[in-house]
Amino acid sequence: MEKSCSRKGGKEGIEMSYHKKYEQWCTDPIFDEATKAELRKIGGDEKEIEDRFYKDLSFGTGGLRGVIGAGTNRMNVYTVTKATQGLANYIKKQKGEERGVAIAFDSRNKSVEFSEKAALCLNANGIRTYRFETLRPTPELSFALRELHCIAGIVITASHNPPEYNGYKVYWEDGAQITAPKDKEIIAEVQAVTDFASIRMMERAEAEEKGLFQILGEKMDDRYMEELKKLVLSPESIRRMADRLKIVYTPLHGTGNLPVRRVLSELGFTQVQVVPEQELPDGSFPTVSYPNPEDPKAFTLALKLAKETGADLVLATDPDADRLGVYAKDTKTGEYMPFTGNMSGLLIAEYELSVRRELGKLPKNGALVKTIVSSDMADEISREYGVTVIEVLTGFKYIGEQIKFFEQTGSYEYLFGYEESYGCLVGTHARDKDAVVAVMALCEAAAYYKEKGLTLWDQMLHIYEKYGYYKEDLVSITMKGVDGAERIQKILADMRSHPLQKIGAYEVIALRDYETDTRLELATGKVTSTGLPGSNVLYYELEKGAWCCVRPSGTEPKVKFYMGVKEKSLEAAQEALEGLKEALTEIVK
Numbered sequence: 001m002e003k004s005c006s007r008k009g010g011k012e013g014i015e016m017s018y019h020k021k022y023e024q025w026c027t028d029p030i031f032d033e034a035t036k037a038e039l040r041k042i043g044g045d046e047k048e049i050e051d052r053f054y055k056d057l058s059f060g061t062g063g064l065r066g067v068i069g070a071g072t073n074r075m076n077v078y079t080v081t082k083a084t085q086g087l088a089n090y091i092k093k094q095k096g097e098e099r100g101v102a103i104a105f106d107s108r109n110k111s112v113e114f115s116e117k118a119a120l121c122l123n124a125n126g127i128r129t130y131r132f133e134t135l136r137p138t139p140e141l142s143f144a145l146r147e148l149h150c151i152a153g154i155v156i157t158a159s160h161n162p163p164e165y166n167g168y169k170v171y172w173e174d175g176a177q178i179t180a181p182k183d184k185e186i187i188a189e190v191q192a193v194t195d196f197a198s199i200r201m202m203e204r205a206e207a208e209e210k211g212l213f214q215i216l217g218e219k220m221d222d223r224y225m226e227e228l229k230k231l232v233l234s235p236e237s238i239r240r241m242a243d244r245l246k247i248v249y250t251p252l253h254g255t256g257n258l259p260v261r262r263v264l265s266e267l268g269f270t271q272v273q274v275v276p277e278q279e280l281p282d283g284s285f286p287t288v289s290y291p292n293p294e295d296p297k298a299f300t301l302a303l304k305l306a307k308e309t310g311a312d313l314v315l316a317t318d319p320d321a322d323r324l325g326v327y328a329k330d331t332k333t334g335e336y337m338p339f340t341g342n343m344s345g346l347l348i349a350e351y352e353l354s355v356r357r358e359l360g361k362l363p364k365n366g367a368l369v370k371t372i373v374s375s376d377m378a379d380e381i382s383r384e385y386g387v388t389v390i391e392v393l394t395g396f397k398y399i400g401e402q403i404k405f406f407e408q409t410g411s412y413e414y415l416f417g418y419e420e421s422y423g424c425l426v427g428t429h430a431r432d433k434d435a436v437v438a439v440m441a442l443c444e445a446a447a448y449y450k451e452k453g454l455t456l457w458d459q460m461l462h463i464y465e466k467y468g469y470y471k472e473d474l475v476s477i478t479m480k481g482v483d484g485a486e487r488i489q490k491i492l493a494d495m496r497s498h499p500l501q502k503i504g505a506y507e508v509i510a511l512r513d514y515e516t517d518t519r520l521e522l523a524t525g526k527v528t529s530t531g532l533p534g535s536n537v538l539y540y541e542l543e544k545g546a547w548c549c550v551r552p553s554g555t556e557p558k559v560k561f562y563m564g565v566k567e568k569s570l571e572a573a574q575e576a577l578e579g580l581k582e583a584l585t586e587i588v589k
Contacts, residue, residue: 018053021072025053030196031070031078038070054482059083059190060554061183062397065158065167068110075110075166077117078196080156083168084118085199086190087152088125093189096151099173100128102216104141105156106255106320107281108166111135115156116204118168123207124200132216135281137255137321138169139425139434140224142400144216146175146431147223157320160292161556163285175431176400180533221259227429228263228437233355234448235267241447242268246311249439250275250302252291253282254319259436269443273309275301285319293318293325294422296338303327303336312455313446317435322396323422324435326442328456337457342375342472344442345418347456349378350463351445352416352426353385362386367412369399371419372532372539373474373549373562378418380467388412393514393535394551396423400431420472420562464570471573472564473581477588480557488552488559491588495538495550504583505576506542513538546576548584559588 025031026039042048052071057064057079064083066075091097101122105115119129130148132141138155145153153171161167170186172178178186193199207213232238247264249272251257257279264272277287278301285291288298293316306314306327314327314336326339339347349368356362366387370378371394382389390412392398399417406412418424423433426441442456449459464470479487496515501508501522512519512530514537519528537551545566552559561584567573 018050021053022049025070025072028196035070035076035078051481059086059187061179061187062177062395062554063154063167063169065161065165065556067164068166075114075158075168077113078199080114080168081117081121081199081201082193082196083190084121084154085125086193087154087170087186088122088127088200089192090186090189091122091127091151092125094151096173097125097127099149099151100130100214102141102145102148102150102153103129103131103155104136104138104144104153105132106138107135107253107283108156108158108319109163109283110166111156111283114166114168115154117201118154118156119213120202120204120207121200123210123212124202126212128212128214130214130216132220135255136221137259137434137436139322139430139432139436140220140259142171142175142430142432142434143224143227144220145171145173147220149173155320159320160290160294160318160323162290163283171432174400174404176404177395177397177432179397179401221262224259224429225263225266227427228440229266231427231429231437231440232267232444233352233359233361234444237448237451238267238269238444241450243270245269245313245443245447245450246271246273246309247313247315247443247446248273248275248302248306248309248311249315249317250278250299251317251321252278252288252293252298252319253280253285254291254317254321255281256317256321256435256439257281259321260315260317260439263436263440264443267440267444273305273311275305277301291319293323294341299325299327299338306336312450313443315439315442317439318422321435322433324424324438324442325422326456328446328460330457331455339456339460340472341418341420341422342377342470343460344422344438345370345420345424346375346377346381346463347460348424348426348438348441348445349381349416349418350459351448352441353381353387355448356415357385363413363415365412366415367402367406368415369402369417371395371398372537373551374418374420375470375472375564376545376547376566377463377467377470384467387415391532393532393537394419395554396425396433399425399433403428403431420474469567469570469573470564471567471570471577472562473577474563475561475581475585476553476556476558477561477585478556478558484557488557491559492536492538492550492552495587500540500587503540503542503548504579506544506546506580508540509543510541511538512541546580548580550584561585 105111158165
């Protein structure tokens with residue numbers, strides 16, 4: 001090692017712990033030379049050593065997510081296979097070896113390597129794997145594992161995070177990401193793997209010879225496409241408008257390019273243009289700093305192409321193609337207008353439910369599932385069509401879990417699910433948000449409304465006029481490192497110990513604390529249950545139909561403030577929202 005690992009100062013126990021780990025990674029023969037060389041380069045950077053080794057990369061309820069690099073608090077082959085060994089131990093306890101595990105990966109750096117190492121770790125534990133030959137969307141993994149009756153699934157992706165990140169998501173046999181109690185049981189198994197030497201590995205040639213390492217390819221793609229196309233409600237509208245509806249699409253260097261183009265082509269859409277600079281997979285995402293369809297900057301090239309071609313609709317999917325961003329033309333101004341995740345979800349919900357009613361296909365026990373931080377307009381839409389709304393905690397896995405419950409009990413028929421973070425699901429072919437099916441549904445809706453002389457933006461305005469002007473927003477505040485994590489916890493603790501009576505111009509009517517499973521009515525002092533699982537979330541019900549919610553991110557070092565209002569015009573709603581946003585950000589100053 002080039003430099004000493006000693007350090008002066010306090011917090012002796014913690015420092016010795018992370019320095020000891022650093023020394024081990026620099027010297028232990030189990031770690032390869034490239035890893036050691038990377039770590040030697042930071043020998044004099046105390047802050048960097050601390051950040052890489054002060055903790056193990058957390059295996060949360062969705063899996064791993066972190067910056068790629070060497071260290072216990074980084075995404076690398078060692079942390080990935082450590083997590084996989086824990087998962088393997090759990091699968092063996094469930095006697096699921098023969099059922100196997102489906103594995104997919106996106107375009108991010110190291111995704112190919114991480115997915116292969118995960119497969120070979122499972123193989124070394126006697127567990128068969130079905131790994132896609134090349135990159136595939138996350139929702140297709142959800143579909144594939146159910147199609148193959150696998151016990152579990154893994155996706156190597158960091159979704160929409162910046163280029164330096166990668167991640168590892170675990171799915172269970174129902175096709176959804178792991179939920180209680182399995183999430184905590186799997187986490188316990190992962191945490192029990194404390195020695196990297198205990199991780200089992202196998203050479204690929206041996207795994208293939210034994211039939212443990214199997215490849216998924218076009219046949220699974222074909223089945224996925226078949227299921228998507230069954231969900232079309234207005235084939236005649238598509239047929240009549242397919243040559244007239246102009247669509248610009250960007251996969252943002254991710255997995256969406258082939259499946260999105262294929263499904264639109266097979267449905268008959270002919271005027272589809274893909275942004276050439278962002279068409280090919282590239283884990284460095286060279287044309288965007290942040291490959292997130294929630295970020296307006298991600299649309300720069302797509303909007304340029306749309307203006308050149310006079311497109312009706314502009315679409316972008318994130319790297320693993322589970323989130324969809326949308327712009328549509330305003331007929332009055334000719335400008336391209338952005339949709340939030342709430343807006344696109346609500347537009348699809350209104351389309352699906354209204355057309356189903358036209359066709360006589362609305363079941364008596366239909367359900368729409370949304371998260372607690374998604375727009376309340378969904379409740380209005382559901383009332384219009386006689387559909388039950390079911391609220392779940394933040395995270396699409398809880399929507400997927402509801403589909404499982406519906407099938408087990410026969411209580412409801414799933415019609416649609418969405419969350420504010422640009423994710424939704426039409427159909428039950430997958431149990432996670434699916435941007436490929438969302439593209440399909442939005443283009444179908446665009447064709448349907450184009451026949452009526454409307455763009456999707458025009459239709460969105462009609463929806464506001466019908467149900468009220470609902471506006472929502474999200475403020476995320478990043479707090480990195482040890483100090484940041486402590487500060488996030490302190491913010492939540494302070495808000496619990498000093499309950500807010502008023503936020504901006506709004507009186508607080510009730511406070512829901514999902515960690516203690518309580519809903520407190522401030523005027524009466526009445527306490528009831530939230531009815532949802534425990535989670536570190538505070539939700540404020542405000543007067544005039546407004547609300548706000550605070551929670552730490554489950555995947556990034558952020559505290560998130562969600563909020564929503566309802567007013568009598570878009571302008572009034574925007575003004576009220578800005579006031580609420582300002583009041584909330586004052587809380588953390």
